[in-house]
Amino acid sequence: MFKAIDQNFIEKNNKKFLKDQNKDFEYFQEKLLKLKLNLGLLKKKVFEFNLALPSWGVGTGGTRFARFPGIGEPTNIFEKIEDCAVINDLTGSTSSISPHFPWDNVSDYSELKEHATHYGLNFDLINSNTFQDFSNSKSSYKFGSLTNIKKKIREKAIELNIDCIKKGKILGSKGLTVWLGDGTNFPGQQSFSKSLENYIQSMKVIYKKLPKDWKILIEYKPYEPAFYSTVINDWGTSYICAKELGPKALSLIDLGHHLPNTNIEMIVSRLLDLNKLGGFHFNDSHYGDDDLDTGSINPFRLFLIFSELTNKKNFKNFNKISYMIDQSHNVTDPIESLIQSTDEILNAYIKSLLINSDELSSLQQDNDIIGINNLLKNAFNTDVRSLIKQIRLENNNSIDPINTYRKLNYKKTKSKVRTKKIFSLSGIV
């Protein structure tokens, strides 16, 4: 840590906020006493929580229509790592980066690992990309990858995933996330049944290549880019495939990958009960897979999701699950958005820890619905920001990361050295 930002600079900035912080934290501690919660334990839980940043998340995203690049954007994975390190130096909660291959291909993976280590970062799950073509070869993923009706193309997609495992092993990763764009735009275009069967057969080959201590996560999404049918469209399909593959295969919930009004927290509970919840991609959504900043639209839903993860029954598995942000920033500096989202996620997590599971159970026993609502709302409405700030203060991170970041003029400085034009003018990278 502190290779991207001078620690003294952070400390100096923190001084300005100390007086307010002390007052706010004193008030929060009084609240904790009333709730009979142990401060040390709470701090430990927050400190141990790790949130991965997506390599693609530090670049300015775009829509299908346009991309408006910002100044000083990272132009390769090495520079993306530097940006992620800035966020981690400031917040202290994001010490890993999740790469996406072939987007982040390099010639020397040991060098890449060293670069990340130098910045105090390690590698989280690897993401494989078979939803676009990367070469001029005749075989294309236009009609699918792992599920393609043509064996040769399925084999190419399998090979790409195996290659991701090889790269991930050098980087010290412990898992692979597979998301496919495979699906159809016309009724009858493909056999639903054959596509799913092809998927399972392809994944079985990849599964066999997983190192002992790895997991493989199956990310589902109802539509986009396919608009009539998608092969791995929902949590049920993801679960069925994970079950068929074996214990290392688990489901991944991307918050944006649900139809409007889906009860995501219930899916969390179901997958936990089935022992098949492997990871999250955090973002927020208003219509579909909008990739909006986490907690910017519906922070209460985020809190309810965490409430399922942290209740008495489920908390033992909390740190086994992989947590990552997956959002696309069209109109903000991605570093600021990722800091803000990190805060939203920590807020939701801590608030969920304020719920007394035993009290909730006894209120449920009595069908005391208003009592239950009060219990949840009291936790949700508690201002827990001073705890986050206190933990940051004690670990030499920034009390007010966005303020400190703005003082750095980071992107302006970087724009002088990051002069290479970025290839894509539309789409998400």
Ligand code: PSV
């Ligand atoms: C697809 O929408 C997704 O959520 C998958 O996780 C991809 O890897 C990521 O976005 C970037 O396209």
Ligand code: MN
């Ligand atoms: Mn995702």
